[in-house]
Amino acid sequence: MKKCMFVLLILSLFLTGCWDRRELNELGITLALGIDKVEDEYQVTAQVVVPSEISSKTSTGRSPVTLFQATGETVYEALRKITKISPRKIYPGHLRTLVLGEDLAEEGIAESLDFLSRDWEFRSDFFVVIAKDMTAAEVLNVTTTIENIPANKMFNTLKTSEASWAATNAFILDELIANLTSDGKEAVLTGIIVTGEQEMGSSKQNVESITPSARIEYNGLAVFKKDKLVGWLTEIDGRRYNAIVNEVQNTVTAISCPEEGKATLEIIQFDSKMKGKMNKGKPEVDINIKVKGNVGEVECQINLNDPETIVELEKNTEKEMEERIKSTIETVQKQYKSDIFGFGNAIHRSNPKEWKKIKEQWDEEFPEMTANVKVDVKLVHTGTVGNSFLEEIEGR
Template sequence: MKKCILILLVLTLFLSGCWDRRELNELSITMALGIDKVKNEYLVSAQVIVPSEVSMQASSGRSAVTLYQASGETVYEAFRKMTKDAPRKIYPGHLRILVISEELAKEGISESLDLLARDWELRSDFYVVIAKDLTASEVLNVTTPIESIPANKMFNALKTSERIWAATEGVILDDLLTNLTSDGKEAVLTGIKVIGDKELGSSKQNVESITPSTRIQYDHLGVFKEDRLVGWLTEDEGRGYSDITDTVEKTVTAISCPKGGKIAIEIFDFDSTIKGSINKGEPEVDIHIQAKGNVGEVQCSIDLTKPESMNEIQKIYEKEMKELIEQTINTVQSQYESDIFGFGEAIHRSNPKEWKEMKEHWDEKFANLTVHVHVEMKDLRIGTLNNSFLRKIED
């Protein structure tokens, strides 16, 4: 026993402490980063927490964050140059969101991401978005109500929207890098824009009124080809993309009533599968979708107690969903020739030998690819009411 204790004591002599330990008062906790391209240099913006303002005891009512900026020939250089202004080392270990300007995204984002992909201080579970029609620094310079730290607002809004609306896509760094380097699937990123007066957006006044003068809002999906942004989907096409790629958790879809008007269907269960095949030497893809939902709102005259009415609504949902998905595919094929859906991956899984021969010219194959869409509403429930009170008023 004494021998074991002696061995343990000797081993402790060779154990070191935390060699990279840092005190919190030596770090500037960075919650959001923005990357712009100004002439031939990168402009990096860091949204940093003001410690005294996130403390309930010491807060003086000023902004909970401040913005540091620096330019450099590389992102890493600009990042380090911030120390000329910031009193503490910029620490991105708690990063929630990375904003890349649309101008830079059109040039290519690979070089911008290299530092973030290899930096050991960074977790890779932060979202990446594109500043639409403005710079990344302008987005990070807007104050937000409810969430005093704008980065938290941006992170939580995208997470919530992706989960219950399905027209946006929360893409973390790992997934983005996978799509950028994948054979048979291209990347998409959600756009973010500033609504209102950008100058007032940075002031405290912006969050002191019921209706802020300036807001940050997510807007459409950006389509990439290799590492370059080549265009934007509409909101409906963004929803079609989510349907195809099986990223829908919950959403609401307004469909036509049989005799005019609209019915809103809440989708609570959604499943989409993509299967590839080779037919007479040419690739084909089958998309099979199954959905379950509730009638969420009725704005027409229809008797929901009749089984034939519910069957008719289900058929309308299947028809309109199929049309939306086919329109989305046609837009991407004809305008962008970028396989953001992963159809190439489906062909690779089903026919690896044939894929090896066609992957070098997959863009051309994708643009002319035959896609069969199958939509089935498996279960449609009425909700808490049998018929809308509107029906009684009309009667």
């Protein structure tokens, strides 16, 4: 009996209970955070859920979220200072979206991310985006339709756009940090903007009309060098970037018909492989892309029942895609000089000894290196009809 009591006494030392337990009604559930640089301080904006407004039984029709904001010498300090105005302690365990202001990004984002990666309350599965031509606070101050919580709208829109349009990237914190610290690859982040009448964005009227006065929209890719924003890729270049780094899941693209007019292809399968090599002492990469797609729309007179027409469409698509991708590579090389494609990483994998020799000079090597692009396109289906009815209309 004494022996059992002794064992129970020892075990009790390790069973400390929930010493850090907090009640739900003591927490301010934060689904979106914004970080800006205002002069020499960090400004943190928290988008916090209003519990009574997300319940169908107690909702009064007011906004389902509220914003709290504070500044501090560090992100941690600013976040903690929000307790001066919030009745509940900010809890970021369910964070969905982190918005970084453009001014902050131009100065460097590494320091502001340290706390988020270190604090145990933050999970790392939230998306990180950059406010383009505005502050993060301005983005978070916009009401949204369909998804009445703006943080959910931003999260779901980015996930859907990445999967179906291929011009955006849904990077989580761990992926961003990996790119920031990787040898031979720089980071990119998706840009977010507010379109329309920005001053109307926070009003209730913004979501009461069919067409909101202000909308949150994703636009372009932010190009980084180390942890600093150096420029923006257009939506077109963003799609080509994703093609190079094999991040295309599904998208559509317009291509030229053999003579005149356009056809639209739905890309249903995409595979891009990058291989680095050294050619006469100079770094090169081979980019081989295989595409499978369907004909989704025809705005020209072509005979889709003729196999030769399909072959010609495939060749036209291959040529156009190769030219477009090469153009984007040259733009990044000459304009930004930032290896966002991971060409250096490819050289490192294939020639580790050679990479050691050129690693320190990669900023000079990257803008001058050669990228060989080869695209192979196969068209699988032409839809539920053969030739377009446009041909019959024009023949009347």
